[in-house]
Amino acid sequence: MTWIDIPEGSPFGPENLPLGVFRFGDEEPRIGAAIGDHLIDLAPVASAQMLDGSQLFAEPTLNAFLALGRPAWHATREWLLDLVRNENDRDTVEPHLIPLSAVTMQLPFEVADYVDFYASEQHATNLGRLFRPDSEPLLPNWKHLPVGYHGRAGTVVASGTDIFRPAGQRKPPGADVPAYGPSERLDIEVELGFVVGTPSALGRPVSVGAFEEHVYGVVLVNDWSARDLQAWEYVPLGPFLGKSFATSISPWVVSLEALRGAAVPLPPQDPPVLPYLAGANLVNYDITFEVFWNGQLVSSPPYKDMYWSPAQMLAHLSVNGASVRTGDLFASGTVSGAEQDQRGSFIELTWGGREPLLVNGEERTFLADGDEITISGWATTADGSRIGLGEVTGRITPN
Structure with a gap:
């Protein structure tokens, strides 16, 4: 060939x-x-x-x-x-x-805007159980729209860039007031990112059927997360400093055409979605990720069972008339599967730090200075061949 x-x-x-x-x-x-x-x-x-x-x-x-x-x-x-x-x-x-x-x-494209979604039902359910143990894990809106937030384009960095430990306010359990300092619960998030090429006009939503006309391809994403900063700040407006300090992406952009053989039908959605999110040919991709913590494989999240498709994410992003621009990046949110070794964040893998992992013989929960994380991924086509997505790597350095 x-x-x-x-x-x-x-x-x-x-x-x-x-x-x-x-x-x-x-x-x-x-x-x-x-x-x-x-x-x-x-x-x-x-x-x-x-x-x-x-x-x-x-x-x-x-x-x-x-x-x-x-x-x-x-x-x-x-x-x-x-x-x-x-x-x-x-x-x-x-x-x-x-x-x-x-x-x-290098960073493969200049990022215009960055939007991060929350499209894995397994991940959203796990975090709901961790953060709201006495209530339903999924909030009422979750199965009606792809939940997301607008991130910070200027801190999307190339694979291999050192990640400085973020500092900010955090309020430990039982404390009366918050304290300022470096994050003590630094985490990763395994995600798939979608790269926009063709822009859209302000006031003209992008339909689910126009997804491939606007999106060129995909990159691997590690959306680094400071869980202690996030837990204190996110009510009522959502993620801010706990997310905005760094997001790493892989250097190679794999085209949707190359991934076409790895497309799989979107799993059933119940309740039915509103018409602007509905489509007869909605797909995900049969992609498997691998997470290496200081060289040790600790998780293998699968993408194909994500609840919301990328076409629905783009349609929802623009349904209010917001335009998309060349270089926009929108990401899936953490990819987690049903099994424990398929969870795409350490807060899930260690169940909030209560169940440490053994990494190179040492019990670990969240990231220490000097830790290196590498996420790799590949798509599997219908004939069993693989399309590699490369890898994204980052090392934690002191603040």
């Missing part, structure tokens, strides 16, 4: 070809496509083939490419597939294959 040597187990096979932004030595950042353990430096290849818009691949972000829209995205994917399949293109492409180990990956 390709003339390029692909190492066994590589997440970036010839049907994937995700796009990202890299820096090679002292050269300016530009766009590449990952394949195997290399990337294709797209600007010189596109220029050599006199491709329309070849200069866009020399840009330091994907934004200009994302703004072109689905016809251009499809044409670019067809071009990339031809490059790696056609032996006749070898002489053009091979000089511009760069080992991934030789480059530094």
Whole structure:
């Protein structure tokens, strides 16, 4: 299927070809496509083939490419597939294959806005039981709309960026007044992020059927969370400083076209949703994540059973007339499955810190300075093949 040597187990096979932004030595950042353990430096290849818009691949972000829209995205994917399949293109492409180990990956796109949802019923139920043990775990609105909040675009960072321990107000149980200091309950959230390319007009909602016309692809997301800050501040207006200090994303944007074979029907929703959230062909993706805490696998959350689909998230985000912009990022919220080892946050895995995990022989609950978290993920297609999403990594440093 390709003339390029692909190492066994590589997440970036010839049907994937995700796009990202890299820096090679002292050269300016530009766009590449990952394949195997290399990337294709797209600007010189596109220029050599006199491709329309070849200069866009020399840009330091994907934004200009994302703004072109689905016809251009499809044409670019067809071009990339031809490059790696056609032996006749070898002489053009091979000089511009760069080992991934030789480059530094950058934030792939300039984030315009960031919205975080709360789309996993398992996660919402677990947190409801932890925070409201004497009442129903799901609030009355949860099955009628995709709950979400507007995050902070300026603190979305590239994988590998150190995460400074946030400080703020926290009120320990039994204390009469809050205290200020570094978070003592620093957590992760395993999420899937959706990258908007085509903008919409102010006042014109995006329908569930128009999802693929606006969204180019996906990234892995770790939405770092300071649970003690969050618990004190979130009533009545929701997350703020407990979330806004950092959100890490993976460097490679995997296209929806590459994921098409991994689409699965959305599980049944009861009660029926309102018409603007309804659709005959709503899907999730058969994606499995793996969470490594200082190198040890601690959880494997599945995405396919999420209650709300990404198309419904986008429709709800815009139903009041809010526009979407090129570079918008909206994320699924924590992905958690039904089993204990499928929970996508440490507050769930350790049940609020009461049931520690054994990590490299040490009992652990929340993140300590020096801890490193890596989240990887892959989609499984109907024929059993894998489409890798790469990984997102971050290390905690003292405040």
